[in-house]
Amino acid sequence: MTNTARDNILAKLNAAAPSKSFDASDFNVLKEKQLSAEERIRKYKEVTTAVNTQVFDLDRADWTQKLEEILVQKGVRHMLYGPSSHLGRNLEENWQNKDAALVPYNKAMEECKDILFDIDAAITSTLGAVAETGSVILWPTKEEPRLLSLTPPIHIAVVEADKFYTTFYEAIETNQWAANMPTNALLISGPSKTADIEQELCYGVHGPKELIVLIIHD
Amino acid sequence: MGIVNGKNFKGRVSEALKDQELRGNFRKAMDGLMTKRAAQFEDVDEWTRLRALGESIKKRALSKLPELLVQLEENLTKNGIKVHWAENVDQANEIILGILQSHDVKTVVKGKSMVSEEMELNHFLEPHGIKALEADLGEYIVQMAEEMPSHIIMPAIHMNKGQIAKLFEDKLPGTPYTEDAAKLTEIARKELRREFAEAGAGLSGVNFAVAETGTLCLVENEGNGRMVTTVPPVHIAVTGIEKVVENLSDVPALLSLLTRSATGQPITTYFNMISSPRKKGEKDGPEEVHLVLLDNGRSDVYRDAETRDTLQCIRCGACMNHCPVYTRVGGHAYGGVYPGPIGKILTPQLEGLDNYPEHPSASTLCNACVEICPVKIPIAKMLVRLRDENAGNCPHGEHPVKGRGSKSSAVEHASWKGWKAMNANPTTYKVATKAMSKMGNLMPSSLPMLSEWTSVRSKPKFASQTLHDLVKKMDVKDD
Ligand code: SF4
Numbered sequence: 145m146t147n148t149a150r151d152n153i154l155a156k157l158n159a160a161a162p163s164k165s166f167d168a169s170d171f172n173v174l175k176e177k178q179l180s181a182e183e184r185i186r187k188y189k190e191v192t193t194a195v196n197t198q199v200f201d202l203d204r205a206d207w208t209q210k211l212e213e214i215l216v217q218k219g220v221r222h223m224l225y226g227p228s229s230h231l232g233r234n235l236e237e238n239w240q241n242k243d244a245a246l247v248p249y250n251k252a253m254e255e256c257k258d259i260l261f262d263i264d265a266a267i268t269s270t271l272g273a274v275a276e277t278g279s280v281i282l283w284p285t286k287e288e289p290r291l292l293s294l295t296p297p298i299h300i301a302v303v304e305a306d307k308f309y310t311t312f313y314e315a316i317e318t319n320q321w322a323a324n325m326p327t328n329a330l331l332i333s334g335p336s337k338t339a340d341i342e343q344e345l346c347y348g349v350h351g352p353k354e355l356i357v358l359i360i361h362d
Numbered sequence: 363m364g365i366v367n368g369k370n371f372k373g374r375v376s377e378a379l380k381d382q383e384l385r386g387n388f389r390k391a392m393d394g395l396m397t398k399r400a401a402q403f404e405d406v407d408e409w410t411r412l413r414a415l416g417e418s419i420k421k422r423a424l425s426k427l428p429e430l431l432v433q434l435e436e437n438l439t440k441n442g443i444k445v446h447w448a449e450n451v452d453q454a455n456e457i458i459l460g461i462l463q464s465h466d467v468k469t470v471v472k473g474k475s476m477v478s479e480e481m482e483l484n485h486f487l488e489p490h491g492i493k494a495l496e497a498d499l500g501e502y503i504v505q506m507a508e509e510m511p512s513h514i515i516m517p518a519i520h521m522n523k524g525q526i527a528k529l530f531e532d533k534l535p536g537t538p539y540t541e542d543a544a545k546l547t548e549i550a551r552k553e554l555r556r557e558f559a560e561a562g563a564g565l566s567g568v569n570f571a572v573a574e575t576g577t578l579c580l581v582e583n584e585g586n587g588r589m590v591t592t593v594p595p596v597h598i599a600v601t602g603i604e605k606v607v608e609n610l611s612d613v614p615a616l617l618s619l620l621t622r623s624a625t626g627q628p629i630t631t632y633f634n635m636i637s638s639p640r641k642k643g644e645k646d647g648p649e650e651v652h653l654v655l656l657d658n659g660r661s662d663v664y665r666d667a668e669t670r671d672t673l674q675c676i677r678c679g680a681c682m683n684h685c686p687v688y689t690r691v692g693g694h695a696y697g698g699v700y701p702g703p704i705g706k707i708l709t710p711q712l713e714g715l716d717n718y719p720e721h722p723s724a725s726t727l728c729n730a731c732v733e734i735c736p737v738k739i740p741i742a743k744m745l746v747r748l749r750d751e752n753a754g755n756c757p758h759g760e761h762p763v764k765g766r767g768s769k770s771s772a773v774e775h776a777s778w779k780g781w782k783a784m785n786a787n788p789t790t791y792k793v794a795t796k797a798m799s800k801m802g803n804l805m806p807s808s809l810p811m812l813s814e815w816t817s818v819r820s821k822p823k824f825a826s827q828t829l830h831d832l833v834k835k836m837d838v839k840d841d
Contacts, residue, residue, distance in 0.1 A: 149657075150447035153603065156661040157428040162670075166422040173411035174615060191628055253593070253646035257559055277618075277629035289645040290592050294585060312629075313614040322610040325575045327641055328592075331633040336585040339625075340500035340516060342523045343391055344543040349499055349551055350558075351585025351632070 174313040177276065184275040184308035185359065191278030195334035196347055197355045201305075204360050208238040211300070211358065215244040215265065218354075222247050224259070224266035224296060226288035231269040231302060249289055260291050265298035272307030273357070274315055279331040280357060281315060290328055299352040301332065305361045367697045368709065368718030374695040375724075384520055388692050391519045395683040398626025399734075416619045417738040419612045420674040427664065430573040430606045431655065437576025441638040443651045451481040454656045458483065458565070458598055461652055462492055465596055467562030471554075473580070473587035474498040475567030476514055476677065477600045477656055479699045480712075483565075494565070497554050497586035499547065506533045512693030514700060515624045515679040520692050554586070564590030564648070568601035569676070570616060571653070574609045578653065580634040581620060588632055597636075597648040603655050604664075604673035616676055619736035623680040659712035659764070666761035668747060672707050674737045681731035681741060687724055696721070703731035707744045715752050716765030722748035723769075777811070795828045 179187060189199050202210045215223060226232045227248035239246055247263060249256070268288050271281040280301045284290040293299045309315040312331065316322070321329070336351030347353050378384055403409040423430060435445045448454035462470060470487070472478065472494055484494040484505070496505040500517035504510065506529055511517030518526070523541040530546055531539040537549060558564075566587055570579040578599050580587045591597045607613065621627045640647035663669050682688040682702025693701035698709040698718060706725060710718040722745050731741045751763050754770030784790045802824030807816040815821075827835075 147447075149449045149453055152449055153447055153655075153657045153661055154428050154431065156657075157431070157603075157664055160661070160665040161428055162425050162667060166418065166425045169415055169418040169422060169612070169615075170411075171415065171611070171615070173408060173415055195627075195631070249645065251645065261555060261559055279629055279633070286641075286643045286645065289647075290588075291646045294588050294592065311614065312617070313611065316611055316614065322575050325577055325610070325635065325637040327636070327638045327644060327647055329635040329637070330588075331629065332631065333629050333633075334631050336583070337631055338499045338547060338584050340498070340503065340518055341526055341543040341546055342387075342521075343394055343516075343519075344523075346544045346547040349547050349584045349586075350497070350554065350589055 171313065174311055177310050177314075179275055179310045181306070181308065184310055185305065187275040187310075188273050188278055188308055191276070192334060192355075192357065193278075195278065195337070197278070197334050197357055199357045199359065201359050201361060204362050207358060207360055208235060209240070211267075212239070212241040212244060214356065215241065218265075218298065220244050220264045220298065222264050223300075224249050224263045224292060226250075226268070226285075226292065229269060229285070229287035231267070232287065235267070249292060253289070253291060260295045263296045265300060266292040266296040267300040267302065268292045270301050270303050270307075271319075272309060272315065273303045274309050274312050274331065276311045277331070277333055279312070279333040282330040282332060283326045284328050284330070285326070293330070293332060294351050297348060297352055298354045298356065299332075299335075300356045300358060302358045302360060305359050368713065368721060369697070371695065371697060371718075371720035371724065374697060375691045378691040378695045383522065384692050385690060387520055387522050388689055391516070392683050392689045395626065399623055399680060399683070400626075402622035402626050402628065412615060412619060413736055413738060415615045416676075416736050417674065419607060419616060420676070420737050423607045423612070424604065424664070424670060424673055426608065427603070427606065430608055431603060433573040434571055434576060434606050435655075437573065438578075438653060439576075441576045442641075443576065443578075443638060443653055446652060446654045448654055448656045448658075450658055451656070454481050454600065454654050454658075455483060455486040457654055458600070459487065459490055459492075461596065461598055462487070462563055463490070465562055467492060467596070469493045469495060469557065469561045470563045470565050470598075471495050471497050471557050471561040471586075471590045471594065472501070473564070473566040473582065473590045474501055474517070475565065475600055476511075476699060477567055477602055478565065479511065480658060481600070481656070483600075495554075495557055495561070497558070497590055498582075498584060499550055499586075502550055502554070503529065506530075510694065510699070512701065513679060513682060514677055514704075520694065554589075558586075558589040558593050561590075561594045563596040563598060564592075564594040565598045565600065566591050568599050568605050568653070569620065570613055571601060571606045572608075572610050572613065573606055575637060577610065577635050577637045579613060579617075580632075580636070581617065581630050582634070583627075583631045585632060588634055591634065591636060592647055595648055596650045596652070597639075598652045598654065599636075600654045600656060603657055603660050604675075620676050620678045623678040623734070623736045662761075662764065663708075663711045669711060669744065669761070669763065671739050672704075672711060672744060674739050675704055675708070676737055677704075678736060680734045680736065684730045684734045686726060686728060686730065696724075703741045704739075707739075707741055707748065710748055710752075710765070711763055714765030714768075715748065715763055716768040719752065719768045722752055773811075792830070795830065798824050799826055799828050 335355045338349040503518040512520040639651040688702040751766040752769045754767035
């Protein structure tokens with residue numbers, strides 16, 4: 145049935161395909177948007193804090209200690225992380241806190257659903273951030289799986305200060321995403337939210353209730 | 363549910379107009395949305411250029427639609443995603459049922475998908491012992507209320523907090539009445555998390571399908587879309603064939619136009635790009651991903667250069683937010699899956715003018731939708747075309763719209779013929795206008811063709827002198 149359906153649909157479309165071909169699109173309206181490195185970070189913060197993201201500027205030298213303080217303030221007891229990622233190894237080496245334990249996400253989802261749906265917080269690295277829309281870019285990997293940024297009520301995302309782009313278009317073009325798309329790529333712009341009940345904004349309907357972004361400066 | 367029905371549009375409109383609570387809910391919501399959108403596009407130059415880009419991306423994609431669909435299929439398949447084609451909703455439903463049955467799925471959790479509404483998928487699955495649970499909060503609410511969405515972006519916009527509070531109290535055992543939106547949201551979060559963790563499959567729509575990379579893009583705020591496409595072992599995506607775009611670099615412009623037009627946000631919380639099922643060594647994500655490509659009349663719409671523009675739609679909903687008719691009658695009055703201006707042109711084309719005879723006329727042609735549409739669909743022009751076809755005037759012989767001529771009326775045809783004859787001849791024109799200035803005001807408002815007009819408006823008053831006479835008297839020179 146489906147093959148016939150395919151053939152029928154394509155035959156109909158082919159018979160009707162317009163003779164007029166359309167020229168390449170003019171992307172200048174996106175290309176012209178260019179901000180300096182400082183402006184990108186400033187703009188990113190402006191847009192993302194407006195949707196309740198908490199942003200911290202941290203020095204590379206002591207960022208894990210600062211993170212530990214943030215977690216204590218928030219009463220986080222357990223933080224999930226990807227142990228074999230670069231970020232994960234960095235955390236393990238520097239982690240001192242006994243109040244907030246590091247919990248590795250190192251098994252298939254099916255074997256640890258109870259932890260995934262019950263943990264206080266999780267941390268991930270990012271590919272960078274987009275200033276115009278206030279988004280962090282995630283390409284989940286074997287080392288840092290998808291649910292780290294979804295099921296826990298707090299998601300902490302780490303962005304390197306030199307990885308800010310002005311627009312999403314620029315991020316795609318500069319890094320030639322099209323040649324190399326991962327299983328799942330994401331833009332995350334704030335904590336999960338809804339306005340489905342009489343337009344009233346409520347955070348954390350299905351995903352994280354809090355998004356904390358750590359910008360790491362050298 | 364079961365209000366997918368274009369007949370008795372007028373009856374539903376009368377009901378809606380009498381419902382003050384409903385009108386209040388819509389007025390408030392639409393006013394807010396219009397303000398937020400306007401703030402996003404304050405820079406007129408950027409709006410003009412971005413909009414032209416959006417239109418060009420969609421027009422380019424449609425101009426190559428068949429080849430892009432084939433390319434999309436090739437790349438998705440290469441990436442390990444299974445592609446299915448369905449000519450109509452029955453085929454699409456059967457395909458999905460087959461996938462679900464082969465995995466012995468009892469519950470499928472759903473992200474928002476208007477195409478699945480088009481398919482009435484939930485109803486279809488029910489007798490097969492499969493529960494389809496809506497996970498978008500708005501959809502969850504309307505499903506609980508056994509209704510249809512009344513807006514394509516905000517499905518429960520027609521309800522206020524009190525109505526939702528009552529619904530939760532009635533339908534979710536042990537839930538106390540509360541009008542606190544945060545508490546209601548928390549209740550839904552708890553209810554649905556269990557379902558996400560246990561469901562056998564997840565179903566989603568698609569906002570853009572990228573041919574170049576074989577990527578399915580999803581736009582959402584809540585995270586339910588990510589849940590249904592990540593946690594269950596099987597993910598099924600459904601989309602109309604018009605959602606394909608050529609390149610990944612086409613996506614940012616459309617995404618920007620979509621979210622800013624829809625809710626006035628620079629972007630939604632999650633923009634999710636899915637290019638394959640879980641790969642070896644990956645710890646989460648579905649083992650299987652399927653895409654169902656649905657035609658359901660779209661290839662007919664595609665045949666005609668004029669109607670083809672309908673397929674440019676990116677489903678932002680801005681046209682309904684700005685429509686003076688939609689704002690007053692609400693989404694349910696339309697009796698179709700797609701309400702508002704886009705519904706008025708899309709629904710009759712997909713389902714037939716005979717099934718939705720009133721749709722093309724349910725507009726003042728004020729052009730608000732045309733001015734706001736981020737991909738420049740000439741909605742008003744299309745409405746006129748559909749009215750023309752509906753009246754049985756068929757100069758569009760080669761590619762007629764399904765069910766045309768459904769409002770063809772001998773009286774109307776004769777009237778217009780008479781009108782034409784009167785205006786084409788100076789003598790008859792003179793006699794007729796003179797007669798109207800003398801006798802017009804004596805016509806009772808109850809006359810057959812006048813009564814409907816005068817039921818909600820004052821009867822027009824004819825001047826005692828014709829314009830011709832006045833001009834002559836004033837000695838206006840014709841130069
Ligand atoms: S017709 Fe235009 S304004 Fe209406 S939903 Fe589609 S894209 Fe948006």
